[in-house]
Amino acid sequence: MSEIQIEKNAALIVVDVQKGFEDPYFGRRDNPAAEENIAALIRDWRAQRRPVVVVRQDSAPGSPLAPGMPGNELKGLVGESLGPEAPDLFVTKSVNSAFYGKPNLDEWLRERGIGQIVIVGIQTNMCNETTARMGGNLGYRVLFVIDAMHTFDAFGPDGEVVTAEELTRATSASLHHGGFARVLRTADLLTAPATA
Template identity: 40%
Template structure:
């Protein structure tokens, strides 16, 4: 019997992204971390499961190396003692971790996914969640990404990348939702 409450999966809300911004990288969705904090508050109030994902960089130049300042979690998304932190070394939170076995052991069928970045670790985790048979819900206003240069030298805005990623995932791998949708759904489950 599936768990009646969804699990919140908080992907890579780490200080490295603040450092990227301070160095001049431009991102979209400036309210994403505030929305993640709202989701954490709602899930905690509902006693719903929360899993924190941390990226541990393995390349010498990675902003996410454990000894670097960028590895630390942002204050707004800090875990509580009862909330597991799962460390990954690749884009997907399911590869090289025990996330799937923890979810299956708790009979959790629905995953609410948020964090950073939309088109990297959030997308990869969401795709795998869908492929593994979970009812994945990606929270569009609780994730963000950065401007990028494509292989042909074309500039792509963070907004366009974010929108395309959501379009790619919608219906095939996940349902795209908002923070308000999730909070309303949790409130309805508690009644």
């Protein structure tokens, strides 16, 4: 693999790190270190003065992520890691892709000449993967930090459980093989040199 280089204005996209994902409704998850890694990357981005975008899912009534529900709130680690400053952009959405939220993420990135995005958050194979695929289609250089996210077990159409670990592995392979994103780990980013 070629050396990882992080562009000076690379945007960290923090997807749906919300309290509602702790609800038993979602079931068993993988990667218990996800939140710790997300926080480490937010702190690093802040220290390097790179842009941080925070995305929140506003789901339909009845969901743990619905507006007005405690689960709609961001987990405390997001605010704690950001420090006293607000994120550079705060996006709300009601679908999987952060590019279909408000305000318009694509417009915001292009106005600032940002061509590289780094995706972390919840869930690996849902909003994170959808955002990565769309980002790749839009021409962004996408870095997908597989250990700074997590997902949940899911039932397939045959009724069989597909584990969170299997879903994560499939997402990694699909994004990598399809050329949508470069899949890497938190430590790779924290030690990567910055480019001009």
